Amino acid sequence: MNKLSLIIKREYLAKVRNKSFVIMTFLSPILMVAMVILIAYLTKVNDNESRIIAILNESDFFSNDFVGSEAVSFVDFRDISLEAAKDSVAGLGFDGLLYIPKDTSLKAVTEGAFFYTADAPPTQVVQRLENTFQERLRQGYLQELGITAADYAAMDANFDLNTATFSGETNLKGITELKAFIGGGFGYLIMMFIIIYGGFVMRSVIEEKTSRIIEVIISSVKPFQLMLGKIIGTSLAGITQFAIWIVSAGILLLISFAVFDIDPSALNTGVSVAPNMGPAMPSVDHTMQLYAQELFKIPWVMLITFFLIYFILGYLIYSSIYAAIGAAVDNETDTQQFIFPIIMPLMLAIYVGFFSVFSNPHGPIAVGFSLFPLTSPIVMLMRLPGGIGEGGVPIWELVTSIILLIATFIGIVWLAAKIYRVGILMYGKKPTYKELFKWLRY
Amino acid sequence: MNNILVTKEVTKQFGEHTALDKVSLEIPKNSIYGLLGPNGAGKTTLIRIINQITYPDQGEVFFDGQALRAEHIAQIGYLPEERGLYKSMKVGEQALYLAQLKGLSKAEAKKRLKFWFERLEIGDWWNKKIQELSKGMAQKIQFIVTVLHEPKLLIFDEPFSGFDPINANIIKDEILKLKENGTSIIFSTHRMESVEELCEYIALIHRSEKILDGKLSDIKKAYKNNIFKVGLQTGDAEVLLQELGDKFTINASQIDLEENQLDLTLQLPTNDSRELLTYLSTKANINHFVETIPSTSEIFIQTVQSKGGEHE
Numbered sequence: 001m002n003k004l005s006l007i008i009k010r011e012y013l014a015k016v017r018n019k020s021f022v023i024m025t026f027l028s029p030i031l032m033v034a035m036v037i038l039i040a041y042l043t044k045v046n047d048n049e050s051r052i053i054a055i056l057n058e059s060d061f062f063s064n065d066f067v068g069s070e071a072v073s074f075v076d077f078r079d080i081s082l083e084a085a086k087d088s089v090a091g092l093g094f095d096g097l098l099y100i101p102k103d104t105s106l107k108a109v110t111e112g113a114f115f116y117t118a119d120a121p122p123t124q125v126v127q128r129l130e131n132t133f134q135e136r137l138r139q140g141y142l143q144e145l146g147i148t149a150a151d152y153a154a155m156d157a158n159f160d161l162n163t164a165t166f167s168g169e170t171n172l173k174g175i176t177e178l179k180a181f182i183g184g185g186f187g188y189l190i191m192m193f194i195i196i197y198g199g200f201v202m203r204s205v206i207e208e209k210t211s212r213i214i215e216v217i218i219s220s221v222k223p224f225q226l227m228l229g230k231i232i233g234t235s236l237a238g239i240t241q242f243a244i245w246i247v248s249a250g251i252l253l254l255i256s257f258a259v260f261d262i263d264p265s266a267l268n269t270g271v272s273v274a275p276n277m278g279p280a281m282p283s284v285d286h287t288m289q290l291y292a293q294e295l296f297k298i299p300w301v302m303l304i305t306f307f308l309i310y311f312i313l314g315y316l317i318y319s320s321i322y323a324a325i326g327a328a329v330d331n332e333t334d335t336q337q338f339i340f341p342i343i344m345p346l347m348l349a350i351y352v353g354f355f356s357v358f359s360n361p362h363g364p365i366a367v368g369f370s371l372f373p374l375t376s377p378i379v380m381l382m383r384l385p386g387g388i389g390e391g392g393v394p395i396w397e398l399v400t401s402i403i404l405l406i407a408t409f410i411g412i413v414w415l416a417a418k419i420y421r422v423g424i425l426m427y428g429k430k431p432t433y434k435e436l437f438k439w440l441r442y
Numbered sequence: 443m444n445n446i447l448v449t450k451e452v453t454k455q456f457g458e459h460t461a462l463d464k465v466s467l468e469i470p471k472n473s474i475y476g477l478l479g480p481n482g483a484g485k486t487t488l489i490r491i492i493n494q495i496t497y498p499d500q501g502e503v504f505f506d507g508q509a510l511r512a513e514h515i516a517q518i519g520y521l522p523e524e525r526g527l528y529k530s531m532k533v534g535e536q537a538l539y540l541a542q543l544k545g546l547s548k549a550e551a552k553k554r555l556k557f558w559f560e561r562l563e564i565g566d567w568w569n570k571k572i573q574e575l576s577k578g579m580a581q582k583i584q585f586i587v588t589v590l591h592e593p594k595l596l597i598f599d600e601p602f603s604g605f606d607p608i609n610a611n612i613i614k615d616e617i618l619k620l621k622e623n624g625t626s627i628i629f630s631t632h633r634m635e636s637v638e639e640l641c642e643y644i645a646l647i648h649r650s651e652k653i654l655d656g657k658l659s660d661i662k663k664a665y666k667n668n669i670f671k672v673g674l675q676t677g678d679a680e681v682l683l684q685e686l687g688d689k690f691t692i693n694a695s696q697i698d699l700e701e702n703q704l705d706l707t708l709q710l711p712t713n714d715s716r717e718l719l720t721y722l723s724t725k726a727n728i729n730h731f732v733e734t735i736p737s738t739s740e741i742f743i744q745t746v747q748s749k750g751g752e753h754e
Contacts, residue, residue: 212526220543
């Protein structure tokens, strides 16, 4: 068997047989699912809390406008003073008091209205009250203008501007963000993978140094072979772990949603109260369909191909830096000063991605960072769901980005291999950057 | 070709520091060769060059008559000074892995490992992890792994450090057996006395340079100072000492009056001791008469001192 494959096999087995690795592999999805369920459950409990609001209405304009629901119920107070009402609300343990004063016009009444609570008012309740006031005001204005509710409903024009590219493809609002979000998902995956498994590579190098087996091994194989085998073996273990996580978390989520009867969509939508959305519903369905169509139109094959290219190159660049760091130090505590400069471009890529690429996927910042090799694996992937060529990422940018990435890959791996080769045989020294630089010339 | 390994003017620099300066060695086949010198002299760097872990800046290395190539790795066994094994890997698995890295097939490696494990009586360790073994036990495994692929050349860097005396003897015996079977062996150590009795050839390395090499017996002959240790029994030791002092150079002497014993060390102008012996035999009982042969470390110190000027 070829030496490289022997090393890869050993590194893989050493990793997947490691007890803490096995435990993390099977525990993480359970923890993750437990967390999601907990959040969903807590949200549900939070929503289920029923509030009682007292209303002291002195005006003539409001009568039965406030309708209770599961979350809020209303109690009318009559013929008492505001002070007395406040006292009794506190005494009865109600959650708030809505005071509507007596005045001549609807406008003046609404402006004079006050909502009293013991402490900061719950947003949802305030929102609900505001909606009711708004609706009542609208009715009032309509009445003044002599328009019936039926007429109003008829003229309620729900308008969305249709947008299209010059080539005639229709655009959907927010689809750019959605696409960047999908790309961002891929980018985020790359970052997580690099940080987790790059760290594994580093620790594995340190382990070989501290156990003093390194020289035994490199008298049989080239240091570069060992480094490469280690990186590949560890990443295969990582891919195995990721695959187990994704599959098992998916299955567990489905099972638990079924068991606990949680509606998955409730997790995504923050505001669940949507009054007066009735007539708009069909158009939402239609939009959803368009979104779905648009999502199908995302060039998935292209996207996944480039994901793999950027993932492999990006991961190799970073993990060889991790390997070099592991070789340079004697123990993990000495790695801190070297780790930060690696994590920084990764974090930068994620933040630039989420702030800049979302708002303008082809702006100068987005372009710059998608060309810069240490950030391009993440940033370019966020831009790519928009397609390649017209309307998407220009081909020259993509090509330049990949060429730069490959050149950097070769350069960094070469440098890292040099540091690695010298570092693995150095004991008892805490190296400085200056020293690492010197090693390059050995 | 009678040399298993030849280095020609091998030079290696690390930045400003010269680790090896034009070191030329000839290591004969089927011999035990001592690479001796203090810590930091450059021994390990030279060994790493032989193992192709690092490469010389200048100079050449020949293995068995051929310029050193990657394939030769399979014919060299190396026990580094900084040695260890994967702590959490099982003994058998680990030995198999290292053997396969040296180019053995899995089946062959397994067969040979079984043989060695039985020979060193450690058969039941196969499924243990290194961290469950004592240091001495781990050293045995380490030794097996080094010799398993039956290399033509074995290199031991500080071989007996870390071994307890019993295991050190077992290993020493095994090394001698390997030598009998035709393997060439290099010992590298700063503790010169530890390998003196084993080595046929030595090279002394000092501050990156080879200062002396050759057959140990020849070197010793060349460095003999015609110093003899003599133990005499005589009635009047002091008189005898006086008389001897007039004729010969006496380096040290000790008189034990109660036992009528006179011990002394003296130096002769030539290696011819017959005159002295004849003289002594007429004067006293000779308890012992031994020529002192300088130890390797004495030779080393002497060589360093005689070359002192150029190295400072």
